[in-house]
Ligand SMILES: Nc1ncnc2c1ncn2[C@@H]1O[C@H](COP(=O)(O)OP(=O)(O)OP(=O)(O)O)[C@@H](O)[C@H]1O
């Protein structure tokens with residue numbers, strides 16, 4: 265954060281937080297402020313008097329914005345818990361705020377849920393016959409203005425969509441963090457919002473797997489019937505196909521989750537084939553590779569160093585094309601028996617942006633109770649978390665004018 269001086273005849277505007285006001289010999293109130301904004305000169309006129317803010321240089325104050333898109337119940341919260349853990353410290357709802365807030369704040373990150381930009385509440389959607397996935401049920405103008413404000417270092421008053429009551433609650437104050445994650449149904453839908461993202465991820469869960477996860481959560485944990493789960497998935501599908509799924513073409517990284525190919529005609533959905541699709545040419549993001557960058561590799565690591573029970577584990581890696589973009593794809597089919605042995609796999613991966621040998625394995629062991637920890641969903645979410653940390657560090661360094669090397 266940079267410190268600058270403000271000369272004003274009245275109270276400061278909301279972009280500044282104030283400390284130690286003093287009286288200058290000009291007769292103005294001189295205030296030292298922590299200014300969250302970028303360079304330039306701002307003037308605003310209020311109540312007839314002019315407030316002139318002499319701003320500071322950009323420094324390292326600009327927020328890095330990450331977008332995470334997925335349908336509901338597809339692992340966004342789990343991913344966010346893995347991501348915030350990479351930065352250390354626990355993520356919590358805003359202290360003393362609305363108990364039904366969807367926001368999670370840690371030292372470095374603030375994660376907001378884009379459900380908060382629903383413009384129609386539950387009753388409004390019912391009356392108009394639209395789902396929450398329909399853009400008409402969401403306020404993209406406000407989403408854009410507020411994400412832009414945060415990126416520019418300006419605090420916002422963000423609405424809250426209350427999932428308990430189905431109503432839109434009074435807003436909560438969100439201050440610009442170092443890393444601002446916008447997760448939800450539509451982070452890449454609106455071009456203006458999309459252009460603000462420094463990095464974007466799409467969690468692409470196939471219908472079969474989505475169904476299995478929904479049954480596990482909504483039937484086992486929330487007491488819903490099988491029929492009602494099927495009906496809710498079917499009701500959302502046309503809007504999901506029209507408005508949510510197409511966003512994956514814009515993502516810098518896609519985690520695709522499919523049924524295994526190791527068990528013929530598997531319909532249990534327990535063993536997963538997970539593909540990490542990484543766009544080439546994204547600034548500050550070097551795709552992960554297995555053994556040899558750019559080659560096509562198929563690897564079965566089971567044997568002396570990795571314990572595998574049926575149906576085993578198969579990794580693949582290679583270049584591909586995705587919606588006309590050049591990508592690298594890393595795939596893992598199967599699941600780990602012993603998570604501590606993951607170090608063997610980790611040691612064969614490159615460009616994983618770890619700060620020390622074994623960091624991926626350490627993170628996975630730390631959260632072994634999270635869903636997906638024994639398969640490619642947990643592994644790739646963890647790796648993307650580390651890549652985001654690396655991207656953040658490179659971006660900050662580049663803004664401060666000091667180039668840094670990407671981590672190996
Ligand atoms: N990698 C995974 N492997 C197995 N099950 C998973 C995985 N990720 C998520 N799930 C299942 O999906 C459920 C929802 O996960 P999570 O809460 O992370 O999703 P979400 O997208 O944040 O959901 P919502 O938007 O509804 O809050 C979990 O309770 C779990 O049952």
Ligand SMILES: O=C(CO)[C@H](O)[C@H](O)COP(=O)(O)O
Pocket residue numbers: 336379386396397426427428430449
């Ligand atoms: O797709 C969703 C994203 O989480 C929800 O269904 C949407 O936000 C509406 O929420 P609710 O069902 O609680 O009214």
